[in-house]
Amino acid sequence: MDDVTRIPVPGDRPYDVLVGRGLIEALPELAGGAVRAAILHAPPLKERAAAVADALSAAGIRPLPIEVPDAESGKSIDVAARCWDELGAAGFTRTDVVVGVGGGAVTDLAGFVAASWLRGVRWIPVSTSLLGMVDAAVGGKTGVNTAAGKNLVGAFHPPAGVLCDLGALETLPxxxxxxxxxxxxxxxxxxxxxxxxxxxxxxxxxxxxxxxxxxxxxxxxxxxxxxxxxxxxxxxxxxxxxxxxxxxxxxxxxxxxxxxxxxxxxxxxxxxxxxxxxxxxxxxxxxxxxxxxxxxxxxxxxxxxxxxxxxxxxxxxxxxxxxxxxxxxxxxxxxxxxxxxxxxxxxxxxxxxxxxxx
The missing domain is CATH 1.20.1090.10 (Dehydroquinate synthase-like - alpha domain)
Structure with a gap:
C-alpha cells in the first residue's frame, strides 16, 4: 500500500476513505473480528472479488462470495432478499462483515443488505468505479430502487471504511x-x-x-x-x-x-x-x-x-x-x-x- 491518502469522514461513527493502489491488504484490519465475510460482486468483477476473498481467507476470515446482477438491475428488493437468504444459510452473525466489490450500484446494495441484516452489521465498500469512489461509497447512504423511483428504500449506515483503489480505474470502460x-x-x-x-x-x-x-x-x-x-x-x-x-x-x-x-x-x-x-x-x-x-x-x-x-x-x-x-x-x-x-x-x-x- 504505497502512497495511500487517508481522508477522514467525521461524525458519530467516523471512518477513513483510503485512496491509492493495492489497497486490498487493508481489508483484514477493517474486517477484524469477523468470522465470515459476504462478498457481493457483479459478474464482471469475479476476479477482483476472488482477490478480496483470498486476502480475507489469509487473515482467517471465511469468504462467502455472492454474485449479483450488474449495475442498477442489482439494486432491487428481490436481489437483497436473495442475499439475506444466503446470509441466513451461512449463519451470519452481528460480528461478521459484508463487503461490496464494484461500482455504486453494488456498494449501495451491499450497504443496504448490511444495514438491514440483524438491524445492522459492518460493511466495507471496495469501490471499482469513479462514480462509486467519489459518490456512492462515501457517506453511509444505502438503498435499492423500486417501481416508484430510485433509492426510495434504504438506510443511513456508515461503513467501517472505504477502499478506493485507483488501479481499478485503469480497466474501467x-x-x-x-x-x-x-x-x-x-x-x-x-x-x-x-x-x-x-x-x-x-x-x-x-x-x-x-x-x-x-x-x-x-x-x-x-x-x-x-x-x-x-x-x-x-x-x-x-x-x-x-x-x-x-x-x-x-x-x-x-x-x-x-x-x-x-x-x-x-x-x-x-x-x-x-x-x-x-x-x-x-x-x-x-x-x-x-x-x-x-x-x-x-x-x-x-x-x-x-x-x-x-x-x-x-x-x-x-x-x-x-x-x-x-x-x-x-x-x-x-x-x-x-x-x-x-x-x-x-x-x-x-x-x-x-x-x-x-
Missing part, C-alpha cells in the same frame, strides 16, 4: 470513467472551484486514469463529500447540497428505466440546475454558462428530449427532496455558495428545461 466525473464536477460547483479549474486546464488529463490530475480530482471530490456527510449523516440540512443537479437527474433515470448512466443524467441535471439558478435570479450569467462549458469539455451530455418534460415533472414531484407538494431544488447563489429554491413557478422550470432540451 472510458465511458464509465467520464460518467463518474459528473459527480466530481458537481462538487466543484457546490464547494471546491479548484476542481473546475483542473478540468478546464487539462481536460485530457482529467479522463486519464493514470494521471495525477485525475487522482487530485478524486481526492478533492471525496474531501467535499466527507466534510458534508460528516456534519449531516441523515440529510437533515447541509447534506442536501450534494443533490445539486440530482432532482432532474433522477427523473431522467426513471424515465429511461435506469438505462442511462447515472453520471450522464447528473451532467444534464447540473446544467439544468445552473440555468434554474440563473433564472431564479440567484446566479450570474457567466457561472451559469460555465456549467455547460465544463460538462462539455469532458464529453458528457448536456441535453435531453424536449417532449419528455411532462414525464420528468411528474417524476420530480415524488423525488425524496420534495416536501409535501412543494418541489425543492438545490441551486447556487454564486460559485460554491449552494442554497435551496422551494416551490419555483412552473414557467421558470419549463424555461430552464428549454436550455437543456434537444
Amino acid at each position: 472510458a465511458d464509465d470513467l467520464v460518467a463518474g466525473l459528473a459527480e466530481v464536477v458537481k462538487c466543484g460547483f457546490i464547494a471546491d472551484p479548484a476542481i473546475l479549474d483542473l478540468v478546464e486546464g487539462d481536460p485530457a488529463a482529467a479522463v486519464d486514469p493514470r494521471s495525477p490530475v485525475l487522482r487530485e480530482l478524486v481526492e478533492r471530490a471525496i474531501r467535499v463529500k466527507a466534510h458534508v456527510v460528516g456534519n449531516d449523516l441523515r440529510e437533515s440540512g447541509l447534506r442536501e447540497i450534494l443533490n445539486y443537479g440530482h432532482t432532474l437527474a433522477h427523473a431522467i433515470e426513471k424515465n429511461e428505466n435506469y438505462g442511462w448512466k447515472h453520471g450522464h443524467a447528473v451532467a444534464v441535471g447540473v446544467v439544468y440546475a445552473g440555468e434554474l439558478s440563473r433564472l431564479a435570479g440567484r446566479l450570474d450569467d457567466a457561472t451559469a454558462a460555465r456549467h455547460r462549458r465544463v460538462v462539455s469539455l469532458l464529453g458528457l451530455p448536456v441535453s435531453y428530449p424536449a417532449g419528455a418534460w411532462p414525464d420528468l415533472l411528474a417524476a420530480m414531484r415524488v423525488d425524496k427532496k420534495a416536501r409535501a407538494d412543494t418541489l425543492r431544488f438545490v441551486v447556487l447563489d454564486g460559485l460554491a455558495k449552494p442554497g435551496i429554491l422551494a416551490g419555483p413557478a412552473e414557467e421558470t422550470l419549463i424555461e430552464a428545461y428549454r436550455a437543456v432540451s434537444a
Whole structure:
C-alpha cells in the first residue's frame, strides 16, 4: 500500500476513505473480528472479488462470495432478499462483515443488505468505479430502487471504511470513467472551484486514469463529500447540497428505466440546475454558462428530449427532496455558495428545461 491518502469522514461513527493502489491488504484490519465475510460482486468483477476473498481467507476470515446482477438491475428488493437468504444459510452473525466489490450500484446494495441484516452489521465498500469512489461509497447512504423511483428504500449506515483503489480505474470502460466525473464536477460547483479549474486546464488529463490530475480530482471530490456527510449523516440540512443537479437527474433515470448512466443524467441535471439558478435570479450569467462549458469539455451530455418534460415533472414531484407538494431544488447563489429554491413557478422550470432540451 504505497502512497495511500487517508481522508477522514467525521461524525458519530467516523471512518477513513483510503485512496491509492493495492489497497486490498487493508481489508483484514477493517474486517477484524469477523468470522465470515459476504462478498457481493457483479459478474464482471469475479476476479477482483476472488482477490478480496483470498486476502480475507489469509487473515482467517471465511469468504462467502455472492454474485449479483450488474449495475442498477442489482439494486432491487428481490436481489437483497436473495442475499439475506444466503446470509441466513451461512449463519451470519452481528460480528461478521459484508463487503461490496464494484461500482455504486453494488456498494449501495451491499450497504443496504448490511444495514438491514440483524438491524445492522459492518460493511466495507471496495469501490471499482469513479462514480462509486467519489459518490456512492462515501457517506453511509444505502438503498435499492423500486417501481416508484430510485433509492426510495434504504438506510443511513456508515461503513467501517472505504477502499478506493485507483488501479481499478485503469480497466474501467472510458465511458464509465467520464460518467463518474459528473459527480466530481458537481462538487466543484457546490464547494471546491479548484476542481473546475483542473478540468478546464487539462481536460485530457482529467479522463486519464493514470494521471495525477485525475487522482487530485478524486481526492478533492471525496474531501467535499466527507466534510458534508460528516456534519449531516441523515440529510437533515447541509447534506442536501450534494443533490445539486440530482432532482432532474433522477427523473431522467426513471424515465429511461435506469438505462442511462447515472453520471450522464447528473451532467444534464447540473446544467439544468445552473440555468434554474440563473433564472431564479440567484446566479450570474457567466457561472451559469460555465456549467455547460465544463460538462462539455469532458464529453458528457448536456441535453435531453424536449417532449419528455411532462414525464420528468411528474417524476420530480415524488423525488425524496420534495416536501409535501412543494418541489425543492438545490441551486447556487454564486460559485460554491449552494442554497435551496422551494416551490419555483412552473414557467421558470419549463424555461430552464428549454436550455437543456434537444
